[in-house]
Amino acid sequence: METEKLESTLWVGNKRYRAVLNGWHFKWTEVDKNNRDKNTISVPVSEVVGVEEGRVEILPQKSVEDTDKDFTVFYVKRCRSGGTYGLLWRLGRTQFSCPSRVLKDQWITNLRTSVKTHSPRRPHRLLVFINPFGGKKKGRKIYHSLVAPLFELAGISSHVIVTERANQARDHLLKKDLIGFDGVVCVGGDGMFSEILHGLIGRAQQEAGICENDPSVTLQPSSLHIGIIPAGSTDCVCYATVGVIDPVTSALHIVVGDSQPLDVCAVHQASAPLRYSVSLLGYGFYGDVLAESEKHRWMGPLRYDFSGTMVYLCNRSYAGIVQYIPADPVLSSPRDRTRCLSGCSVCSRSTERLIHHSPDSGSSSRSHYSHFNGDSADEWVSVEGRFRCVSLTCMSCACPRSPLGLSPSAHLADGTGDLILVWDTNPLGFLKYLYRHTSAQDQFDLPFVEVHRVKAVRFSVPSSKEEEDYEETGEPSSAISEAETGYVESASRSGSQMHLTEKRSGREMTDKQKTPDSFLCGLCCSKSSAVSVWNCDGEILPITEVFCRIHGQLLHLYARGIEDQALHGCSVENEATSYIN
Numbered sequence: 001m002e003t004e005k006l007e008s009t010l011w012v013g014n015k016r017y018r019a020v021l022n023g024w025h026f027k028w029t030e031v032d033k034n035n036r037d038k039n040t041i042s043v044p045v046s047e048v049v050g051v052e053e054g055r056v057e058i059l060p061q062k063s064v065e066d067t068d069k070d071f072t073v074f075y076v077k078r079c080r081s082g083g084t085y086g087l088l089w090r091l092g093r094t095q096f097s098c099p100s101r102v103l104k105d106q107w108i109t110n111l112r113t114s115v116k117t118h119s120p121r122r123p124h125r126l127l128v129f130i131n132p133f134g135g136k137k138k139g140r141k142i143y144h145s146l147v148a149p150l151f152e153l154a155g156i157s158s159h160v161i162v163t164e165r166a167n168q169a170r171d172h173l174l175k176k177d178l179i180g181f182d183g184v185v186c187v188g189g190d191g192m193f194s195e196i197l198h199g200l201i202g203r204a205q206q207e208a209g210i211c212e213n214d215p216s217v218t219l220q221p222s223s224l225h226i227g228i229i230p231a232g233s234t235d236c237v238c239y240a241t242v243g244v245i246d247p248v249t250s251a252l253h254i255v256v257g258d259s260q261p262l263d264v265c266a267v268h269q270a271s272a273p274l275r276y277s278v279s280l281l282g283y284g285f286y287g288d289v290l291a292e293s294e295k296h297r298w299m300g301p302l303r304y305d306f307s308g309t310m311v312y313l314c315n316r317s318y319a320g321i322v323q324y325i326p327a328d329p330v331l332s333s334p335r336d337r338t339r340c341l342s343g344c345s346v347c348s349r350s351t352e353r354l355i356h357h358s359p360d361s362g363s364s365s366r367s368h369y370s371h372f373n374g375d376s377a378d379e380w381v382s383v384e385g386r387f388r389c390v391s392l393t394c395m396s397c398a399c400p401r402s403p404l405g406l407s408p409s410a411h412l413a414d415g416t417g418d419l420i421l422v423w424d425t426n427p428l429g430f431l432k433y434l435y436r437h438t439s440a441q442d443q444f445d446l447p448f449v450e451v452h453r454v455k456a457v458r459f460s461v462p463s464s465k466e467e468e469d470y471e472e473t474g475e476p477s478s479a480i481s482e483a484e485t486g487y488v489e490s491a492s493r494s495g496s497q498m499h500l501t502e503k504r505s506g507r508e509m510t511d512k513q514k515t516p517d518s519f520l521c522g523l524c525c526s527k528s529s530a531v532s533v534w535n536c537d538g539e540i541l542p543i544t545e546v547f548c549r550i551h552g553q554l555l556h557l558y559a560r561g562i563e564d565q566a567l568h569g570c571s572v573e574n575e576a577t578s579y580i581n
């Protein structure tokens, strides 16, 4: 390691610098005519993207001026991004001139060795899937113009597949040879990411001989990292793990081999295959918005705003029974006003816990979740009533529409999810709830909203008299309810275990209440029904009953969480430094 250290005078343009490589950092300080130090630029070697001979540029296209005493260093530069909470990463470039050719060779060798030593997790070979139809249909262009040049500069070889059909990426990952790949890159949106995660998690279970449909089994994490190049409509997984929607920033996180663990929710359905969710698993409003939006795909990302407005005007609520296992309230709470940022201590403590508690592997590995089979109701809390929406998310779900997300204090990798129950309320109340997502106002500080940090959730539809009434009329109840004013709460004890059942009931519908909603539903919805569908990361699950369990840190992304702007000043701009933009 000693051999990587190096110090010498170098020139940038006509300015003299004292450059120092001390293993972990590469610094260069301008020295004036009186030998006084001026400003210093310091770059961690883990953030050096590439070291090239000569005077090199890579954009707009690669050009190399092969002068024998020069070398060029490319590295990560941080910039603030207007309106978002994360930091943009840009490619910084500085061209150095050495007093001799020998010294130039020494700088190149030492810098490259130092990068290898101090940044060992960088990918060498990547499998790239591009969805050419995601978002604004710019996936191919984004990859080839902004991402591929960075991969080439960093010496990463990639095998690119532009998909021709839905589920092609998933099937490839489930069936094809993946030997030699360090990771998978997804160029697309949350739906495309969902394909990749199903492929990789499924593949890891196949290889470990684990039956993924068994809710009590401890799933095996995939050994391949996933990189997301945002080119979709919501891009919530990217936004919540990087803090900005920016292909260059995401590509640079891949290049430096960052690693961000991610919780995954397994969604078990009685008569349909297992699904996984990392962003939004939502019933009611978000299910209806997705179902409606599929008819308007041609609108691109705007389809969600259009469908959101239409579904809002339909003013629906749905009956449901929600059961959940609360997470340990000592560790964290969804209302503690903290944020999961890069290096999050709640997630780090969970890593220790998960490593200590998770059995090695194998289908025989039963955790203390064995009662998930349904044979015990001990820790379960149960609530019943009418809901505008029921949402479960393993992360904040921050996205450009909602910069702090559905649950701003959720953690990316703490092994829990946040369950948000929005009880039936009047239209204005629900609009207030939705609108608060667009600002820093607390959307949980409303009398008809609850949030719980959970390990597992069950959802079913009640088969009560009330439910039969809805079926007879073919319409859900209108929004007028008692949710804001009061609700029935019953607590019963079975043995020593507390079993809570909370009930909030909507009034039965009168013809007067029914008319405006039915009229709107006739306009915007192909059918109105007593039940909704689930929105599972942008995929419709046309069932109502689900059983969900959060699996802590089942995936790893090439990301590092949202960087705290207060901790990272943006690099001082330098005339010999250029950006890709």
Ligand SMILES: CCCCCCCCCCCCC/C=C/[C@@H](O)[C@H](COP(=O)(O)O)NC(=O)CCCCCCCCCCCCCCC
Residues within 6 Å of the ligand: 189, 190, 191, 192, 232, 233, 234, 235, 236, 279, 280, 286, 289, 290, 304, 305, 308, 309, 312, 397, 399, 401, 402, 405, 406, 431, 434, 435, 437, 438, 535, 536, 537, 538, 539
């Ligand atoms: C009045 C303004 C209301 C703004 C409400 C914003 C709530 C945003 C929460 C977003 C959570 C997103 C979670 C991510 C889900 C994605 O996995 C998933 C798939 O994404 P992909 O297509 O990129 O593959 N995306 C979605 O399901 C999209 C959900 C977006 C819902 C947006 C709803 C907009 C509602 C507008 C209501 C307006 C009412 C106006 C009344 C006059």
Ligand SMILES: Nc1ncnc2c1ncn2[C@@H]1O[C@H](COP(=O)(O)OP(=O)(O)O)[C@@H](O)[C@H]1O
Residues within 6 Å of the ligand: 130, 131, 132, 133, 134, 135, 136, 162, 163, 164, 165, 166, 167, 187, 188, 189, 190, 191, 192, 193, 195, 231, 232, 233, 234, 235, 301, 538
């Ligand atoms: N070549 C393709 N043709 C049609 N659908 C595709 C193709 N490739 C991927 N898909 C599907 O398109 C859906 C949406 O993709 P996504 O990239 O998330 O875009 P968006 O964010 O706009 O919804 C995903 O569910 C994915 O399975």
Ligand SMILES: [Ca+2]
Residues within 6 Å of the ligand: 263, 393, 394, 395, 410, 411, 412, 413, 414, 415, 416, 417
């Ligand atoms: Ca979580």
